Amino acid sequence: MPAVQETVARVKEIDVDKYKYGFFTDIESVKAPKGLNEDVVRFISAKKGEPDWLLDWRLEAYRRWLTMQEPTWANVVHPKIDFQDLYYYSAPKSTEGPKSLADVDPELLRTYERLGIPLSEQKVLAGVEGARVEGRVAVDAVFDSVSVVTTFKEELAKAGVIFSSVSEAVKTHPELVRKYLGSVVPITDNFYATLNSAVFSDGSFVYVPPGVRCPMELSTYFRINAEQTGQFERTLIIADEGSYVSYLEGCTAPMRDEKQLHAAVVELVALDDAEIKYSTVQNWYPGDKEGKGGIYNFVTKRGDCRGKNAHISWTQVETGSAITWKYPSCILRGDGSRGEFYSIAISNGYQQVDSGTKMIHLGKDTSSRIISKGIAAGHSNNTYRGLVSAHRRAANARNFTCCDSLLIGDKCGAHTVPYIEAKNASATFEHEATTSKISDDQLFYCLSRGLSAEEAVALIVNGFVRDVLQQLPMEFMAETQKLISISLEGSVG
Amino acid sequence: MLEIKNLHVNVDGREILKGLDLTLPQGEVHAVMGPNGSGKSTLAYVLAGKEDYEVTAGSVTWKGEDLLAMSPSERAASGVFLAFQYPLEIPGVATMTFLRTAVNAVRKARGEEELSTPDFLRLVRAKAKLLKIDIEMLKRPLNVGFSGGEKKRNEILQMALLEPALCVLDETDSGLDIDAVRIVAEGVNALRSPKRAMLVITHYQRLLNYIVPDRVHVLSDGRVARSGGPELALELEESGYAEFGEAASGAAA
Numbered sequence: 094m095p096a097v098q099e100t101v102a103r104v105k106e107i108d109v110d111k112y113k114y115g116f117f118t119d120i121e122s123v124k125a126p127k128g129l130n131e132d133v134v135r136f137i138s139a140k141k142g143e144p145d146w147l148l149d150w151r152l153e154a155y156r157r158w159l160t161m162q163e164p165t166w167a168n169v170v171h172p173k174i175d176f177q178d179l180y181y182y183s184a185p186k187s188t189e190g191p192k193s194l195a196d197v198d199p200e201l202l203r204t205y206e207r208l209g210i211p212l213s214e215q216k217v218l219a220g221v222e223g224a225r226v227e228g229r230v231a232v233d234a235v236f237d238s239v240s241v242v243t244t245f246k247e248e249l250a251k252a253g254v255i256f257s258s259v260s261e262a263v264k265t266h267p268e269l270v271r272k273y274l275g276s277v278v279p280i281t282d283n284f285y286a287t288l289n290s291a292v293f294s295d296g297s298f299v300y301v302p303p304g305v306r307c308p309m310e311l312s313t314y315f316r317i318n319a320e321q322t323g324q325f326e327r328t329l330i331i332a333d334e335g336s337y338v339s340y341l342e343g344c345t346a347p348m349r350d351e352k353q354l355h356a357a358v359v360e361l362v363a364l365d366d367a368e369i370k371y372s373t374v375q376n377w378y379p380g381d382k383e384g385k386g387g388i389y390n391f392v393t394k395r396g397d398c399r400g401k402n403a404h405i406s407w408t409q410v411e412t413g414s415a416i417t418w419k420y421p422s423c424i425l426r427g428d429g430s431r432g433e434f435y436s437i438a439i440s441n442g443y444q445q446v447d448s449g450t451k452m453i454h455l456g457k458d459t460s461s462r463i464i465s466k467g468i469a470a471g472h473s474n475n476t477y478r479g480l481v482s483a484h485r486r487a488a489n490a491r492n493f494t495c496c497d498s499l500l501i502g503d504k505c506g507a508h509t510v511p512y513i514e515a516k517n518a519s520a521t522f523e524h525e526a527t528t529s530k531i532s533d534d535q536l537f538y539c540l541s542r543g544l545s546a547e548e549a550v551a552l553i554v555n556g557f558v559r560d561v562l563q564q565l566p567m568e569f570m571a572e573t574q575k576l577i578s579i580s581l582e583g584s585v586g
Numbered sequence: 587m588l589e590i591k592n593l594h595v596n597v598d599g600r601e602i603l604k605g606l607d608l609t610l611p612q613g614e615v616h617a618v619m620g621p622n623g624s625g626k627s628t629l630a631y632v633l634a635g636k637e638d639y640e641v642t643a644g645s646v647t648w649k650g651e652d653l654l655a656m657s658p659s660e661r662a663a664s665g666v667f668l669a670f671q672y673p674l675e676i677p678g679v680a681t682m683t684f685l686r687t688a689v690n691a692v693r694k695a696r697g698e699e700e701l702s703t704p705d706f707l708r709l710v711r712a713k714a715k716l717l718k719i720d721i722e723m724l725k726r727p728l729n730v731g732f733s734g735g736e737k738k739r740n741e742i743l744q745m746a747l748l749e750p751a752l753c754v755l756d757e758t759d760s761g762l763d764i765d766a767v768r769i770v771a772e773g774v775n776a777l778r779s780p781k782r783a784m785l786v787i788t789h790y791q792r793l794l795n796y797i798v799p800d801r802v803h804v805l806s807d808g809r810v811a812r813s814g815g816p817e818l819a820l821e822l823e824e825s826g827y828a829e830f831g832e833a834a835s836g837a838a839a
Contacts, residue, residue: 533637538674541634542684542744543662543692552687556678556727 125182131155134291137182141260146271154280154290161284167447168476168508169416171389179354181292181325252308254338255300259327262298269300273331277360277397277424285356285418286393289325293358296326301336301367310566312341328359332367334400339370339566353378355414357392365400365427370408372565373421374573377413384443384472387415394421395451398430398459406433407450408564410573412580415444420478422451425459425487432461435564439554439580440473440505449479449510454490454520463494466558469505470581476508483520490520498528499557501550501581551578587612587783588653588752593644595625595632595808602628604808605644610752613780617794617819618787620805621827626787627671629805630756633785634668635661648752663695665751669741669758676728681740684728685710689747713746717773735766742773753777753784759793771796791823806830 125136134155138148163174249256255266263270280290297313313328332338355377361369371394380387390413396405407421423432434450452461461481469475475498483490498507509526531553539549555562555574562570588610595603602625610616620626632639633646635658646653653661676684689709690700701709714721717739729737738758745753755774759767774797778784786797794802794816802818803810811830812818 532674535674535676537634537636537658538670539676539688540658541636541662541668542688542748543659543695544687545659545691548687548691552679552684553676556676559678 124180127180128177129155129179129181129292133181137292137294140182141263143260143263144267147263150275150280151291151293154287155292157281158284158287158291161287163284167418167478168474168510169418169445169447171416171445174354174389176288182294249308249311253302253305254307255298256311257298259293259296259298259329262300262329266298266300269331270298270329273329273360273362274327275360277362277395278358278393283393285391286358289327289356289358289393293325293327296328296357296359297330298328299330299338299340301332301338303334303336305333305336307336307338310339310341312343314343324353324355324357326357328357329362330360330369330371331362332364332369332403334365334367336364337368337370339372341372341374341566343374343376353387354389355391357394359392359394359421361394361396361405363396363398363400363403363405363430366402367400368404368406369396370406370566371396371421372408372410374410374576375413375417376576378415379413379442379444380415382442384415387444388413390414390417390419392419394419395424396422396432397424398427398432398456400430401427401456402429402431403427404431404433406435406564408435408561409437409448410561410565410576411436411438411446411448412576414446417444417446417448419448420450422453423461424453424455425461425490426455427459428456429458430456431459433564434461434463434465434479435561436465436477437468437558437561437577438466438475438477439468439470439577440475441471441580442473443471444473446474447476447478449477451480452482452492454481454483454487454492457486457488458490459487460491461493463492463496464560465494465496466561467496467498467507467509468501468554468557468581469498469507470501472504474506474508476510478510478512480512480514481522481524482512482514483517483522485516487517488519490515490517490522492520492522494522494524496524496526497557498526499554500528500530501554547578547582550581554578554581587649588785589645589647591645591647593629593632593646594642595628596640596642597628597638601642602808603632606805606809608803608810610783610785612751612783614800615778615784615786615797616801616803617797617799618785618803618805619789619791619819619822620811621830622789624805624830625808626789626805627756630668630671630754630785630787633661633666633752633754634658659691659695662748662750663692665749667745667748667750667753669738669745669753669755671756671758671760673729673732673737673741675730677730679728681724681726681728682710685724685744685747688744692748709747710743713743716746716776717743718769719743734761735763735769738762738766738770739773742770742777746773746777751782753782755784755786755788757787757789759788759790764792767793768796791819794819804830 125133131152134151138151246256275290278286280287299311301307330340361371363369377388377390398405405423409421411417421434425432432452438446438448440446449465450463463479465477467475467477477496479494481492481494494511496509500507507528511524513522515522531550535553536549539552554577562573565573590606590608593603593606594601618626628639641654686706689706693700711721719739723736729740732740758770762770771793786799798816802814802816804812
């Protein structure tokens with residue numbers, strides 16, 4: 094099935110040489126006036142033709158946000174963000190019409206083609222003739238503030254899976270959206286999540302009905318294009334009883350001198366015996382060699398194991414963004430539920446990463462596992478921050494945490510900040526942490542076997558992150574390995 | 587083939603090699619012996635191109651080219667191989683992956699095609715068998731948790747796979763019991779060829795019972811103090827390094 098492999102590989106062909114996604118698409122867009130006030134919130138809601146309950150929800154979040162302060166506890170440094178100097182809504186003009194593929198601006202399609210995402214269903218289908226459905230990936234593409242196209246929708250519908258943009262789901266399945274939106278990350282949650290609730294533009298919506306195993310990988314591709322525009326997407330995934338879904342998101346942005354803000358919210362709900370596997374390959378523009386430009390990635394991701402024996406697994410590969418502030422978490426509410434967090438965070442140049450997870454054990458016999466691999470090179474700073482807590486009713490809660498840091502060079506930093514709170518005496522929490530450095534001797538050993546310095550570093554780093562790489566969907570492993578090598582280019586010699 | 591002339595090398599500002607001369611013709615196996623601190627390992631590292639070994643004078647000509655001007659990877663591509671005294675561990679990287687990466691890197695640099703996975707596996711199996719290496723061992727992370735014998739056999743396996751023209755073995759026998767020495771030596775002997783030169787560095791004569799050299803050089807205080815046939819090694823076995831070693835440390839002080 095080489096055609097299938099090719100299709101899949103193209104979707105996630107994240108990077109092959111330097112930051113090749115730094116281009117900008119000249120496309121006419123509709124923007125809300127600069128800055129943020131109630132009128133802008135109303136403008137966004139009106140643009141999307143939203144029902145009153147959602148507008149009220151947004152306004153409540155906005156008013157709440159006005160009373161909040163930006164968090165300062167993260168181990169990152171950046172100038173204060175002027176929230177009035179941003180556009181909160183930008184959409185390619187042409188998507189205002191009907192949203193079938195034929196109506197999509199050809200310029201936009203070309204952009205996605207350059208990103209390696211085959212959006213044309215016909216083309217994809219032609220490429221996979223005779224292939225099994227499992228080998229394919231359905232894509233939802235989000236351009237600036239709106240979702241431009243979702244592929245394989247009909248085929249998924251046959252299985253009963255709903256996969257669409259959130260805006261569309263608000264229209265087609267309001268009862269589901271209303272029931273679950275904000276139920277994991279409430280509008281009061283934190284500064285950036287509250288801001289997102291007020292102005293979120295689009296994102297993906299997934300609902301997998303009871304007992305259904307989603308027939309293919311679902312994927313969202315995020316792209317920031319417009320200048321001075323914040324991207325605030327909102328993703329909501331619901332796995333009903335006994336269902337399974339695997340979801341992957343990828344992100345890129347043009348190279349720009351000024352910083353861009355990305356404040357997304359992802360909510361996952363897993364009911365009884367359901368499983369959600371959520372993978373991220375994040376390659377937002379990290380800024381140039383001197384640390385100019387790049388994305389501020391301030392994201393709230395949380396999964397709720399709401400039912401018994403529910404299972405949520407986060408896998409993330411973080412290589413981009415100037416600053417990453419992100420803690421994909423699991424609330425282990427259902428008895429016997431399981432949460433997992435596998436992370437590879439690579440920082441080079443002047444990147445700053447403060448990332449980790451929270452495992453909140455509420456139910457009985459819940460277990461969680463955290464494997465975090467931080468790699469710091471250049472002048473970067475890489476912090477793991479994690480919380481593992483057991484509620485007093487969480488009998489037999491178990492956690493295993495392993496945080497490994499690898500340093501390349503002598504101007505970078507790695508930090509581990511674990512918080513552990515056990516209010517139940519039967520909880521068993523294990524924590525392991527190591528920090529190591531690629532030694533000159535290891536490098537020389539590889540060089541003397543004919544490897545180049547870059548091949549050697551890539552090999553050693555890939556060995557270091559192996560446990561986590563294995564958690565990624567098979568199709569994306571090879572590309573991710575390549576991405577890791579590219580992110581570390583110029584880090585030695 | 588390999589010609590070392592008046593080689594002076596500093597490590598951390600201290601002169602270790604002090605005018606070493608050595609000529610190793612194609613197809614020959616030469617042993618380099620000497621007391622601790624005489625510069626044996628320094629010579630090995632300098633030939634492989636390790637950083638922090640500062641050549642202050644002299645030359646090393648390899649196949650008519652200036653070896654010292656080449657980077658470590660270029661030297662590997664041109665056929666220089668160093669079997670390390672202390673092979674390095676790389677956690678998480680399967681030995682097999684490392685071997686394949688190395689073989690293909692060298693093949694690419696030599697303008698040859700990369701080996702396909704089945705071809706590579708066939709090659710590894712054949713070579714591993716010769717060295718009595720269990721394929722299961724090659725699935726483990728490189729050198730992690732390997733016994734001394736496993737590490738050294740793994741070095742010789744790499745040597746067999748990379749098909750070097752110049753093999754430098756740095757105390758390959760150190761830390762091995764007699765059976766392991768025999769296995770390693772058999773592996774090395776299988777690689778003896780009229781097209782290949784070998785420099786066998788060892789402290790003890792016992793390895794040379796198995797790998798019989800064409801010439802023996804005794805290093806003392808950073809220079810070749812004496813050269814001779816295989817019988818020189820036997821002579822040293824009886825008299826020890828007193829003649830060289832004590833003098834060397836005295837001179838260094």
